[in-house]
Amino acid sequence: MIEVKDVHFTYPTAEPEVEALKGISLNIRNGEFVAIMGQNGAGKTTLVKQFNGLLKPTKGEVLVDGVRTRDISIAQLARKVGFVFQNPDHQLFSETVEEEIAFALRNFGFKEATLKRRVTWALNLLDLTEYRQTSPFMLSGGERKRVALASVLAWNPKVVILDEPTIGQDHRQKEILRQFIVQMNAQGKTVVIVTHDVEFVAECSPRVVLMAQGQIVADGDAKRILTNPDIALRASIVPPQITQIFLGLADLGLPTDVIDVSEAKKVLLEYLERR
Amino acid sequence: MSVFEGFRFRHVSSPIHRRDPRVKFLYVLVMFIVAVMFTELPVLLVLFLLQIPFVLVAGVQRQWLRSLRGAMFLVTFLFVFNLIFGYISPGTTPYGMSPLEYAFAMALRFLVLVESFSIFFLTTSPDHLSLALEQSHVPYEFTFAFTTAVRFVPVLAEEAQTIMDAQKARGLELEKGNFMKRIRNYIPILIPLIVSAIRRSLELAEAMESRGWGASKKRTNLYVLKMKEGDFMLILISIILLVTAIYIRYFVHLPTFTMLLPK
Amino acid sequence: MAIIETKNLTYTYPGATKPSIRDVSLTIEKGEFVILTGPSGCGKTTLCRCFNGLIPNFYNGQLEGELTVAGLKVIEHPIYKMAQRVGLVFQNPENQLFALSVEKDVAFGLENLGVPRDEMRKRVDWALQMTGIEELRERAPHELSGGQQQRVAIASVLAMQPNIMVFDEPTSFLDPLGAQKIFEVINDLNKKLGVTVILVEHRLDLASKYADHVVIMDDGKIVLNGKPAEIFNSETARLIGVGIPKATLLWQLLQEKGIKLGGVPTSSEEAARLLRERLKT
Numbered sequence: 001m002i003e004v005k006d007v008h009f010t011y012p013t014a015e016p017e018v019e020a021l022k023g024i025s026l027n028i029r030n031g032e033f034v035a036i037m038g039q040n041g042a043g044k045t046t047l048v049k050q051f052n053g054l055l056k057p058t059k060g061e062v063l064v065d066g067v068r069t070r071d072i073s074i075a076q077l078a079r080k081v082g083f084v085f086q087n088p089d090h091q092l093f094s095e096t097v098e099e100e101i102a103f104a105l106r107n108f109g110f111k112e113a114t115l116k117r118r119v120t121w122a123l124n125l126l127d128l129t130e131y132r133q134t135s136p137f138m139l140s141g142g143e144r145k146r147v148a149l150a151s152v153l154a155w156n157p158k159v160v161i162l163d164e165p166t167i168g169q170d171h172r173q174k175e176i177l178r179q180f181i182v183q184m185n186a187q188g189k190t191v192v193i194v195t196h197d198v199e200f201v202a203e204c205s206p207r208v209v210l211m212a213q214g215q216i217v218a219d220g221d222a223k224r225i226l227t228n229p230d231i232a233l234r235a236s237i238v239p240p241q242i243t244q245i246f247l248g249l250a251d252l253g254l255p256t257d258v259i260d261v262s263e264a265k266k267v268l269l270e271y272l273e274r275r
Numbered sequence: 276m277s278v279f280e281g282f283r284f285r286h287v288s289s290p291i292h293r294r295d296p297r298v299k300f301l302y303v304l305v306m307f308i309v310a311v312m313f314t315e316l317p318v319l320l321v322l323f324l325l326q327i328p329f330v331l332v333a334g335v336q337r338q339w340l341r342s343l344r345g346a347m348f349l350v351t352f353l354f355v356f357n358l359i360f361g362y363i364s365p366g367t368t369p370y371g372m373s374p375l376e377y378a379f380a381m382a383l384r385f386l387v388l389v390e391s392f393s394i395f396f397l398t399t400s401p402d403h404l405s406l407a408l409e410q411s412h413v414p415y416e417f418t419f420a421f422t423t424a425v426r427f428v429p430v431l432a433e434e435a436q437t438i439m440d441a442q443k444a445r446g447l448e449l450e451k452g453n454f455m456k457r458i459r460n461y462i463p464i465l466i467p468l469i470v471s472a473i474r475r476s477l478e479l480a481e482a483m484e485s486r487g488w489g490a491s492k493k494r495t496n497l498y499v500l501k502m503k504e505g506d507f508m509l510i511l512i513s514i515i516l517l518v519t520a521i522y523i524r525y526f527v528h529l530p531t532f533t534m535l536l537p538k
Numbered sequence: 539m540a541i542i543e544t545k546n547l548t549y550t551y552p553g554a555t556k557p558s559i560r561d562v563s564l565t566i567e568k569g570e571f572v573i574l575t576g577p578s579g580c581g582k583t584t585l586c587r588c589f590n591g592l593i594p595n596f597y598n599g600q601l602e603g604e605l606t607v608a609g610l611k612v613i614e615h616p617i618y619k620m621a622q623r624v625g626l627v628f629q630n631p632e633n634q635l636f637a638l639s640v641e642k643d644v645a646f647g648l649e650n651l652g653v654p655r656d657e658m659r660k661r662v663d664w665a666l667q668m669t670g671i672e673e674l675r676e677r678a679p680h681e682l683s684g685g686q687q688q689r690v691a692i693a694s695v696l697a698m699q700p701n702i703m704v705f706d707e708p709t710s711f712l713d714p715l716g717a718q719k720i721f722e723v724i725n726d727l728n729k730k731l732g733v734t735v736i737l738v739e740h741r742l743d744l745a746s747k748y749a750d751h752v753v754i755m756d757d758g759k760i761v762l763n764g765k766p767a768e769i770f771n772s773e774t775a776r777l778i779g780v781g782i783p784k785a786t787l788l789w790q791l792l793q794e795k796g797i798k799l800g801g802v803p804t805s806s807e808e809a810a811r812l813l814r815e816r817l818k819t
Contacts, residue, residue: 049440052444054440054443054444073448074443074444075443075446075447075448078443078444078445078446079446082444083441083444085437085440085441085444087437089467089470089471089474090434090437090438090441090467090471091438091441091442091445091467092467092470093462093463093466093467093470103445103463104445104446107445107446107447107448108446137470151445152445155446
């Protein structure tokens with residue numbers, strides 16, 4: 001679905017010039033669930049903006065569905081790759097939530113009848129039907145995030161990218177979001193989340209692509225990567241709380257690749273039983 | 276935007292950068308007055324060349340040249356305009372100058388003004404400038420508004436870019452459509468920008484209040500501008516320039532090129 | 539000695555149909571490190587703004603009940619008077635920094651107060667040192683990372699030498715490592731300088747180890763108020779949807795299976811320690 005071939009990227013206006021992406025190669029298959037992780041400044045958002053053509057590589061190529069991002073317009077790419085930005089207030093401008101969701105559909109040339117259906121569907125999906133005629137500016141922070149998400153899902157892109165979706169969310173909102181993302185993925189969407197929230201990733205266990213200073217430091221199973229203290233050090237990330245507990249007990253012979261509370265309980269009970 | 280590059284301050288130090296902004300402003304003011312006093316080409320040429328040592332000492336050649344380039348459009352326009360005007364209504368140019376010489380003179384005068392301002396802004400940090408304003412007893416509200424505005428320019432620029440990206444990612448094509456459509460295309464960018472600016476000012480106001488805004492009528496300052504020898508020198512140069520100019524204006528008969536040409 | 543005392547505090551924003559906080563009665567002792575948490579919209583941000591007088595003086599609206607902070611009845615004094623005793627650090631680092639250099643920003647509050655230049659110099663240097671950002675002193679705020687900006691914001695408030703510092707979700711925009719650093723700075727202010735700290739946070743995993751007092755709000759009211767271990771362990775906390783520390787969650791699961799530990803952990807270090815003791819016996 002998305003192929004990244006030895007991509008280098010430097011921001012044109014940066015002073016001094018620093019390579020934000022230093023030779024990234026990566027493949028994301030149809031229907032995958034990937035978390036791009038790393039410290040702030042590692043290059044995660046820069047990488048992900050290459051997927052919908054907002055940024056084009058300085059060297060190397062990015063192919064979406066076999067087509068080079070250089071060869072088609074951002075609007076054409078956006079049709080396939082939806083991008084939910086971190087701050088919904090950078091997108092919201094319409095008089096009603098309905099209008100807001102319809103915006104992209106109009107841009108993509110959907111016929112009025114289909115458009116209406118899609119809007120209703122998206123409102124329903126994100127539990128926003130009661131706010132159909134409300135001004136998006138009247139809604140709470142969490143509700144505005146849902147409007148932003150709804151307006152992207154409305155046009156049913158094959159890939160959905162979410163940039164730091166957990167920022168500013170409380171525990172319950174994160175739970176709901178997590179379940180929603182997992183469901184989207186289960187229904188066949190390719191989902192890419194950019195996040196530094198290790199606990200969030202530990203709970204949904206996607207494929208993890210860990211970045212540091214413009215390069216990929218690790219790529220694979222969430223459990224394997226997040227519980228490895230050397231990798232964590234190299235990428236300056238903090239392992240999940242549960243893992244930290246077990247890393248502190250490593251000398252007692254307990255396994256250290258535990259990221260989940262229930263698994264932790266099981267492991268500890270087994271250990272006690274064996275003695 | 277290269278014309279703006281010719282005015283943007285950079286973190287460098289030089290004898291010119293270190294000068295008190297009030298003194299630099301005096302110099303620019305004198306330049307302004309003298310440039311307006313004269314229409315004679317040789318004088319304006321001298322004024323223009325007088326800037327160059329300052330530019331070199333400050334080390335801002337590259338940016339200064341860029342501002343020159345940026346000003347060229349207006350300069351050419353002024354030249355052509357005055358030329359046409361001069362030929363259409365003969366006898367209106369002062370001192371019996373040919374319209375060609377007059378047009379050159381007007382263009383050059385404008386250039387001198389732009390260039391002296393350029394040096395001023397290139398060598399004066401906004402910080403320094405606001406300090407100068409404060410010490411010149413400009414009410415603090417204005418200085419604060421100025422500094423805050425400058426401080427947020429890069430932030431707003433970045434935000435505008437992010438908003439554009441976000442809307443492009445929803446299929447917005449800015450370049451598409453006829454003239455009216457293109458203007459309307461900017462609504463999804465302007466509204467979030469304005470809303471964000473309003474929200475930002477609210478947060479800033481909260482922060483200001485929380486840090487004692489308005490606590491004392493006599494506000495103190497971490498920095499203070501002190502005039503040094505270099506500043507007095509620049510004041511001296513400015514005064515000499517002004518006096519010399521006045522003397523020449525009233526007591527010396529300057530030839531224009533037109534007069535020097537063989538009949 | 540109580541440094542903050544509220545009784546039946548109720549506040550409605552102008553134009554709102556219902557109060558954002560209702561009947562809030564709370565006592566905070568001098569030198570405490572308090573964590574204030576709860577689901578989005580529970581009123582914690584509103585409560586913070588009452589402490590330094592932004593409510594009701596900046597926001598207007600209706601404030602009922604009693605509120606005494608650092609010996610002053612908040613409604614009787616202008617915000618700039620309260621600002622000398624209660625500092626407030628906000629969520630977005632970018633929108634708290636006004637000046638073109640870090641130094642000038644840290645001095646901003648002192649300049650407002652009319653502090654003489656020499657004294658200002660000393661306090662600015664001290665504040666920069668306490669927050670570990672001396673080498674950033676001449677940098678422009680826009681060039682700094684989020685974590686650095688937040689430390690500048692903390693230094694600017696600290697320079698005014700308040701008795702109390704309130705932090706409203708200061709790490710929202712930071713990554714976990716950046717968040718940890720900020721918590722360490724805040725903890726230093728509390729333990730080394732004796733500043734009373736009120737920290738509004740969702741990231742309880744990282745922050746709870748520093749706290750000695752936890753307050754949980756829901757729907758405008760205080761629902762839980764006490765020591766961290768007992769609060770995080772309560773059923774109510776789980777039901778409201780507060781993200782209790784994983785260490786405490788693990789303790790609960792083990793407890794259900796009859797495994798007892800020496801105490802209730804709220805941090806991974808504590809959990810490791812308690813587990814080690816248990817596993818070795």
